[in-house]
Amino acid sequence: MERKPCSRGAQLGLWACLWGAAAVASLQEEPLPLFSQVFFCQRDSPFFGLAQVLDGDQLFWFDFPSACWQSRLPDFQPEVPSRMPLGNVSTQQELCQRLLAIFTNLSEEQLPEAKGIPQVDVFIRHPLELGKANTLICSVSNLFPPSAVITWAQNGEPVTQGVSTAPVSPVGGLKFELFSYLEVTPRKGDVYSCSVRTPGDEHNGLAYWVPNDPVPSDFLETLACGAAIAVGILFVLLGSILIAKSHMSQRTE
Template identity: 45%
Template sequence: MGAAGRSGVLVAGLLWVALTAAVTDEPPVHTLAEVLFCQPAMPSLGLALAFDADQLFWFDFPGSRWTPRLPDLPPWPPALEPPSQLLRDATLCQDLRRILTTVATGKLPESKGVPVANVFPVQPLVLGEANTLVCMVENIFPPAVEISWQLDGVPVTQGVTHTHYTPTADLAFVRFSYLPVTPATDDIYTCIITREGDNTSVVAYWVPQNSVPSEVLETALCGAAMALGILLALLGIAMILAARRSAHG
């Protein structure tokens, strides 16, 4: 996939492998993807290995090593794809990008995706207790966006972490940003996504709602049901007495 314009060309090499448990006529149930991209914007290089929509490894080019997305994952076998080979592939990608930029600039429109953001907490919400907000940004293309946070309009940077770009099956990327929070009533959290060279931003808001603990909710529901039962019983008795009085009259 590629794009041409004032910012140059994004070049990406993709290796998609469909994995199925058995030979069937159904669509593949799992996809293993290794994506190498290079572009004029930052990051200029990226290499990720993803299973379905979950990133397993990303390649640290300055350190020339594979880094697992989760610390519990086993290390990547260095003999499978030597770092020297990946560095050669990255150099070839950059050379190809410069050639395509020269040929395509001014002749092909620039391709860009409109990011879609969604903010949600990692743990069930309890006001006053520590939690973590996740800003999931999808439909990223090219993979060059900045994600920032605000609380009540004030920028927040302490504790913020970002993931690397993860390729998706629709030839775009997804990225996550994490913010540790202690939510309180009337808080307004904002996740802002900006792209280099753009004058527009994508904004997603999250406002904590005063959730009721399950025990309190169950007690309230039981009390309401009991009150409704008593009310119906009294109404039934009143109707019986009224019917008897009518009969005697």
């Protein structure tokens, strides 16, 4: 029996079906938001940590000294039923301490200690204006175990005033991140540094930040106006050339 080729309409219908199936498959493959709760204990400070995270972004963390939940963003309400009750937190603390002692005795001097190499970066929160108050942010990523001491310095001198450090935050796997903030008034010639030391390490992670001269806003406005005028003149010239060529071709004909 002779087979007839598919009509163009049938081919289009087949392609539409395949495209629709691919679109449904791609929608099904999109990852769903991942909400996780991370509890840890260790021999170095902070000795305990508890956080609730959505897609790697910390939403809430438990303040163990104050025995209460805290929210990373002020608009969030930490004291709601979805937070772990205080009684359960105490139970988790005891269990974690017991497991830590057991695994420490089993692995000490037999297994190498897992460690991450902290990556340190310093950046400014708001656009730089020399002589105006701003905030420097020291970001520490790839932190494991989740323990580190951050120190700030200005022109080589230690700085302790205007410093605040957030609790460590889990970001997935065995990685944590840490942020420290320094209130500053940048001036020309200043050199700021953020130093990170982890337990047992002889060398610090270090990052510097130097205020570069910002471009004055009035200069940017003048530059933008000049560029706009130049573009306008260019279009006028192109239009005049096209009109002249059109007239020349009409005369030739």
